[in-house]
Amino acid sequence: MATDRESDDTRTAPEWAVGTATVDITPDPADPHHLIGFSARDGTMDGVESTIHARAIALEDRTGRRLVVLSFELLFLFESQREFLERECVQRWDLEPESLFVVPSHTHYGPDYDVHREGLQEEYDRDEELVASYRESVDRTLLEVVGEALEDLEPASLSYNYAQCAIALNRRRPHEEGIGFDPRPDGPVDHDLPVLTAETDDGTTKAILFGYACHPTVGMSHNEVSGDWPGYAMDHLEESYPEATAVFVIGCAGDQKAYPQGTRELVKQHAQTAATAVERALVTESRPVRGPLKLTADEIALEIENPVDGNERENRDVTDGVGKTVTDHRPYPIQAVGFGTDLTILSLSGEVVADFSLQLKETLASPLWVAAYANNTGYLPTKRILAEGGYESWQSFENGLYAPTTEESILTKATALAERVGARRRDA
Numbered sequence: 001m002a003t004d005r006e007s008d009d010t011r012t013a014p015e016w017a018v019g020t021a022t023v024d025i026t027p028d029p030a031d032p033h034h035l036i037g038f039s040a041r042d043g044t045m046d047g048v049e050s051t052i053h054a055r056a057i058a059l060e061d062r063t064g065r066r067l068v069v070l071s072f073e074l075l076f077l078f079e080s081q082r083e084f085l086e087r088e089c090v091q092r093w094d095l096e097p098e099s100l101f102v103v104p105s106h107t108h109y110g111p112d113y114d115v116h117r118e119g120l121q122e123e124y125d126r127d128e129e130l131v132a133s134y135r136e137s138v139d140r141t142l143l144e145v146v147g148e149a150l151e152d153l154e155p156a157s158l159s160y161n162y163a164q165c166a167i168a169l170n171r172r173r174p175h176e177e178g179i180g181f182d183p184r185p186d187g188p189v190d191h192d193l194p195v196l197t198a199e200t201d202d203g204t205t206k207a208i209l210f211g212y213a214c215h216p217t218v219g220m221s222h223n224e225v226s227g228d229w230p231g232y233a234m235d236h237l238e239e240s241y242p243e244a245t246a247v248f249v250i251g252c253a254g255d256q257k258a259y260p261q262g263t264r265e266l267v268k269q270h271a272q273t274a275a276t277a278v279e280r281a282l283v284t285e286s287r288p289v290r291g292p293l294k295l296t297a298d299e300i301a302l303e304i305e306n307p308v309d310g311n312e313r314e315n316r317d318v319t320d321g322v323g324k325t326v327t328d329h330r331p332y333p334i335q336a337v338g339f340g341t342d343l344t345i346l347s348l349s350g351e352v353v354a355d356f357s358l359q360l361k362e363t364l365a366s367p368l369w370v371a372a373y374a375n376n377t378g379y380l381p382t383k384r385i386l387a388e389g390g391y392e393s394w395q396s397f398e399n400g401l402y403a404p405t406t407e408e409s410i411l412t413k414a415t416a417l418a419e420r421v422g423a424r425r426r427d428a
Contacts, residue, residue: 014155016156017059017154018158021055021145021245024051026048029048032127036114037110054142054145055247057207063291063292065099065292070102070103070142070145071103073107074105074107075108077373078114081115108228114131158197158290158339161194163195164277165277167229168257170354171256172390189213190256193210195208197286206244208237210274211250212253214258219264229274230248237275250373251372258270287343290342294339298333298417302329302331303328304328305327306325324401324403327400332380333375337421344364344369347372351378352373352380356372357372362426363411364418364423364425380402380406381406386404
């Protein structure tokens with residue numbers, strides 16, 4: 001039980017302490033790295049178009065509870081990486097696992113650091129030692145940037161702002177042959193652009209956290225290292241706010257791309273549009289974000305289906321009528337962060353399509369921020385996408401497809417976790 005003095009100290013302490021850090025993770029141009037994200041690439045990297053970074057924002061409420069938002073400009077966060085970061089952060093800084101909010105930017109212009117032997121594109125002459133060396137370097141750097149952000153903590157206030165940005169379109173367009181990889185202007189899209197800022201006591205903007213649901217693939221399959229549009233957008237914001245660290249959090253972008261695309265000029269154009277949207281949000285009336293921090297996480301088992309042939313059907317009780325049966329389960333982690341009752345952030349794993357965020361926002365009252373691509377890899381399709389087919393359905397799992405129960409399972413658990421940290425249903 002806290003003493004009266006401790007209670008008084010808690011009441012008079014600043015609402016927040018905020019620390020930031022940035023570390024370069026650009027590979028050595030002299031090393032023959034392969035870039036990952038496009039199967040159409042040939043050969044090793046040609047150079048560096050723009051540097052890529054790991055960035056962290058550390059938050060501590062007046063009770064001493066901490067959250068670290070860790071963002072890095074690479075394609076994926078692998079399960080083994082998450083486990084490594086959790087283990088090290090507990091040992092070094094006594095950070096509980098729920099205190100780590102880790103999101104890759106999903107740039108398709110970073111080096112191969114895949115933990116899987118086959119990589120994420122067609123087979124090539126893979127230099128295993130080079131891949132492992134870069135991966136180990138990235139892991140060390142992620143810990144370094146976490147530690148520097150925690151050491152940088154100072155009193156600050158948090159504010160939430162909101163705008164919209166229209167660079168993304170749905171990329172699943174129906175054709176006679178099925179679902180094409182083309183812009184669909186009437187498809188589901190999430191144009192929300194949430195912004196969380198931290199200001200120090202003297203009014204200096206110290207941190208800008210912003211989110212948007214759109215693939216960083218505007219430059220198409222060139223062979224130079226780049227953060228694509230999110231990387232340039234972060235650079236723009238840090239030029240406009242010289243004392244700030246800008247951190248991008250990708251949303252439910254599994255079926256979202258920026259259009260038009262295909263040139264370096266368009267990459268910078270979309271980046272400027274996104275940065276301007278952040279600045280537009282910052283001139284609107286902001287909402288103060290207070291504590292305390294509420295953190296929770298859980299894991300569900302998503303069902304994996306495989307086709308059943310004629311002989312198997314005779315020996316199995318297959319009742320779904322489409323010749324498939326559940327053959328496996330895949331763990332799927334979800335996190336929720338509550339800032340008192342002022343803001344809720346949901347962190348979904350994997351390449352989640354826009355339908356997930358749209359449905360969660362219909363269920364839960366704002367302000368709700370839905371992030372994705374954390375803690376796992378692979379596409380997470382809705383029941384509709386599984387029925388339609390197309391890239392986001394057959395790419396969903398290497399040894400089968402996610403079952404139609406996937407969408408409901410994720411939405412049900414995500415809603416429950418959001419409510420645990422302070423979110424409210426719209427119909428409450």
